[in-house]
Amino acid sequence: MLTVTHYTVLSxxxxxIGAITVLVRRNPLLMFMGIELMLNAVNLAFVAxxxxxxxxxxxxxxxxxxxxxxxxxxxxxxxxxxxxRARDNVxxxxxxxxxG
Amino acid sequence: xxxxxxLIPAFPLLGAIFNAxxxxxxxxxxxxxxxxGAVVASFVVSVIAFFSxxxxxxxxxxxxxxxxNWIAVGSFSVNVGLWLDPLxxxxxxxxxxxxxxxxxxAVGYMEHEHDYARFFAAMNLxxxxxxxxxxxxxxLLMFLGWEGVGVCSYLLIGYWFNRDNIAVGTDxxxxxxxxxxxxxxxxxxxxxxxxxxxxxxxxxxFGSLSFDTVFAQAPxxxxxxxxxxxxxxxxxxxxxxxxxxxxxLFVWLPDAMAGxxxxxxxxxxxTMVTAGVYMIARSHILYELAPTTLEIVAIIGVLTAFIxxxxxxxxxxxxxxxxxxxxxxxxxxxFALGVGAFGAGIFHLMxxxxxxxxxxxxxxxxxxAMNDIIDMRRLGGLRKIMPITFWTFLIGALALSGFPLxxxxxxKDEILESGYTHGQLLLWVVGLVTALLTALYIFRAVILTFxxxxxxxxxxxxGGQEEHAHDAEKPHGLHPHxxxxxxxxxxxxxxxxxxxxxxxxxxxxxxxSAFAAFVDPVFHQTPIPxxxxxxxxxxxxxxxxxxxxxxxxxxxxxxxxxxxxxLVSYYPWLYAVFANKYWVDQFYNAVVARPGYWLxxxxxxxxxxxxxxxxxxxxxxxxxxxxxxxxxxxxGYARGYALAMLIGIVVVIAVVVTRL
Numbered sequence: 001m002l003t004v005t006h007y008t009v010l011s012x013x014x015x016x017i018g019a020i021t022v023l024v025r026r027n028p029l030l031m032f033m034g035i036e037l038m039l040n041a042v043n044l045a046f047v048a049x050x051x052x053x054x055x056x057x058x059x060x061x062x063x064x065x066x067x068x069x070x071x072x073x074x075x076x077x078x079x080x081x082x083x084x085r086a087r088d089n090v091x092x093x094x095x096x097x098x099x100g
Numbered sequence: 101x102x103x104x105x106x107l108i109p110a111f112p113l114l115g116a117i118f119n120a121x122x123x124x125x126x127x128x129x130x131x132x133x134x135x136x137g138a139v140v141a142s143f144v145v146s147v148i149a150f151f152s153x154x155x156x157x158x159x160x161x162x163x164x165x166x167x168x169n170w171i172a173v174g175s176f177s178v179n180v181g182l183w184l185d186p187l188x189x190x191x192x193x194x195x196x197x198x199x200x201x202x203x204x205x206a207v208g209y210m211e212h213e214h215d216y217a218r219f220f221a222a223m224n225l226x227x228x229x230x231x232x233x234x235x236x237x238x239x240l241l242m243f244l245g246w247e248g249v250g251v252c253s254y255l256l257i258g259y260w261f262n263r264d265n266i267a268v269g270t271d272x273x274x275x276x277x278x279x280x281x282x283x284x285x286x287x288x289x290x291x292x293x294x295x296x297x298x299x300x301x302x303x304x305x306f307g308s309l310s311f312d313t314v315f316a317q318a319p320x321x322x323x324x325x326x327x328x329x330x331x332x333x334x335x336x337x338x339x340x341x342x343x344x345x346x347x348x349l350f351v352w353l354p355d356a357m358a359g360x361x362x363x364x365x366x367x368x369x370x371t372m373v374t375a376g377v378y379m380i381a382r383s384h385i386l387y388e389l390a391p392t393t394l395e396i397v398a399i400i401g402v403l404t405a406f407i408x409x410x411x412x413x414x415x416x417x418x419x420x421x422x423x424x425x426x427x428x429x430x431x432x433x434x435f436a437l438g439v440g441a442f443g444a445g446i447f448h449l450m451x452x453x454x455x456x457x458x459x460x461x462x463x464x465x466x467x468x469a470m471n472d473i474i475d476m477r478r479l480g481g482l483r484k485i486m487p488i489t490f491w492t493f494l495i496g497a498l499a500l501s502g503f504p505l506x507x508x509x510x511x512k513d514e515i516l517e518s519g520y521t522h523g524q525l526l527l528w529v530v531g532l533v534t535a536l537l538t539a540l541y542i543f544r545a546v547i548l549t550f551x552x553x554x555x556x557x558x559x560x561x562x563g564g565q566e567e568h569a570h571d572a573e574k575p576h577g578l579h580p581h582x583x584x585x586x587x588x589x590x591x592x593x594x595x596x597x598x599x600x601x602x603x604x605x606x607x608x609x610x611x612x613s614a615f616a617a618f619v620d621p622v623f624h625q626t627p628i629p630x631x632x633x634x635x636x637x638x639x640x641x642x643x644x645x646x647x648x649x650x651x652x653x654x655x656x657x658x659x660x661x662x663x664x665x666x667l668v669s670y671y672p673w674l675y676a677v678f679a680n681k682y683w684v685d686q687f688y689n690a691v692v693a694r695p696g697y698w699l700x701x702x703x704x705x706x707x708x709x710x711x712x713x714x715x716x717x718x719x720x721x722x723x724x725x726x727x728x729x730x731x732x733x734x735x736g737y738a739r740g741y742a743l744a745m746l747i748g749i750v751v752v753i754a755v756v757v758t759r760l
């Protein structure tokens with residue numbers, strides 16, 4: 001029998017994988033994937049709690065998160081394309097022209 | 101009836117605004133037409149006002165016209181109002197009349213100058229401020245005019261602000277026009293400080309500054325000789341000594357000669373310097389309540405008259421002789437005020453305006469003819485070459501020295517007579533000696549300038565003259581000539597006034613004084629009865645003093661021309677005292693100017709440079725250093741930011757969770 005704890009632990013694992021991906025990867029596409037993973041880990045937790053508490057508002061949040069994630073990816077990918085066109089390189093460590 | 105009074109100051113103000121704003125782009129004809137026209141129009145209105153005032157019965161001769169409420173704060177209320185009584189009528193007639201003649205003269209005198217519009221704008225502004233001074237119906241508005249004439253005086257003394265030296269062909273060192281202008285302004289500020297305090301004390305005492313209230317309340321509210329009225333009048337007197345160049349603040353007037361000659365004639369002889377005399381005469385009700393102050397006024401007046409006359413004896417610069425003479429004659433006016441003969445003081449003010457303006461304008465004609473040489477040791481023999489200038493200057497000199505039947509004779513005699521009849525015997529004697537000295541120094545000037553043989557050569561080029569050449573077309577060599585009609589016609593008109601101006605104020609034994617009949621009701625005075633024998637004696641004595649002075653001058657500078665130099669070698673210390681102007685300038689430099697300079701320097705270098713500047717710089721440096729330290733946090737390493745964010749969020753959540 002799967003309890004809410006299982007879902008929570010899975011969600012935490014997925015979130016940590018996403019966070020580590022964002023921190024260790026230099027490729028912006030992979031970093032986006034990490035961010036998506038973190039967002040969906042949260043979604044999973046929302047759905048699990050929604051089911052456990054029998055409250056639909058958790059699922060409403062999931063839809064909002066999905067929408068925001070879609071918009072964020074669209075903007076982010078557009079930025080990546082623009083940066084690539086300008087610099088022929090999208091390594092995040094190289095993009096530091098605003099450093100203090 | 102009084103509706104048109106505001107036109108009198110309005111014309112010069114409009115002229116000044118016009119020339120200041122668009123004069124630069126207009127031709128000289130238009131500029132001078134506007135400037136002269138404004139003053140002439142003002143004079144015409146003044147004459148109309150004079151006659152309508154004259155048509156009123158004697159005790160109703162006052163036009164009081166309130167234009168609008170200027171300041172109203174609580175119980176403090178000041179109107180802009182015009183006050184025309186016989187006293188201010190005399191003043192506006194002198195200001196606009198003599199002013200118009202000087203403006204006409206200046207059209208010729210200044211024709212080669214570059215900044216033509218600036219000159220006439222400042223001159224018109226001066227006439228406006230002076231008219232406001234004498235037409236004001238309260239002390240604050242009077243103070244506005246008082247400061248206004250000071251500013252215009254500053255602007256016009258410093259008219260040649262880009263020249264270092266005005267004197268040509270002389271070894272004497274004078275202050276540059278800019279320094280002279282600053283000196284005049286600063287010295288006047290000291291006087292104005294006293295005037296301001298006097299006005300504040302007046303408001304504190306009477307609760308009002310308008311003439312009708314103050315003069316109505318003063319005799320009821322304070323007793324004769326009360327400390328408050330003595331202090332108030334002394335403070336006002338300090339203001340008057342500044343503006344009218346009396347001891348202790350007379351030092352600025354001789355240096356004011358660095359301005360163009362029409363300025364010297366208009367501002368530093370005929371009008372502005374008489375503002376102090378006018379103010380005391382206007383405040384006569386207050387001064388009559390303070391006998392101590394009146395005593396001081398008389399003593400200051402006589403001392404100034406005497407000291408300035410002795411300095412004038414040894415000046416080599418013609419304009420400076422006239423400047424010290426102005427100081428000396430203003431001293432006479434103060435003497436008259438001090439003995440309570442306000443009418444006599446104002447009478448001398450008027451005749452002095454005629455003959456001193458005449459003397460200055462004639463001196464200007466000499467400068468004009470001699471390529472700006474004004475050192476009398478370089479002049480001489482101009483009698484034949486410039487007859488009109490010579491004769492008008494001579495008339496002015498005779499009037500100044502009090503030669504019988506010239507205007508100065510009647511007015512100066514009236515002053516000395518009132519000094520005698522008011523029991524100031526000692527001061528009367530000093531005044532008499534001064535009258536002798538006056539005749540001596542002015543005839544020395546006449547003889548050195550116009551008499552004898554020339555001490556210059558035709559076609560000579562004088563050292564330092566090139567930089568003064570007004571324009572390239574003017575021949576550089578000396579070629580003295582009579583000035584153009586636009587310059588000599590005002591001279592002739594003033595010469596006529598310098599002769600006939602005295603006949604409206606005849607002494608009692610000869611005829612009636614129309615001037616006294618007109619002005620004296622303002623002062624509510626009845627002349628002290630005096631026996632004809634005594635009056636004739638007094639007239640005889642002062643005439644003798646004047647003629648004796650003239651004879652001494654002729655003896656010293658025509659008959660025995662070696663004698664002045666011998667006198668100098670016999671009494672070197674006396675000459676040193678006169679020639680160094682009693683070391684007053686040096687004294688003020690050491691006591692006031694230098695400490696002030698050091699103090700200003702200390703405030704500038706130490707207080708401003710170190711403390712204030714240090715504070716501002718320190719604050720800036722603080723933020724700059726802080727930014728320097730913080731910039732290492734933004735290394736441009738995006739994953740570093742992400743890690744910091746993660747750690748931060750984890751910490752925050754950990755804190756929140758453990759708190760729950």
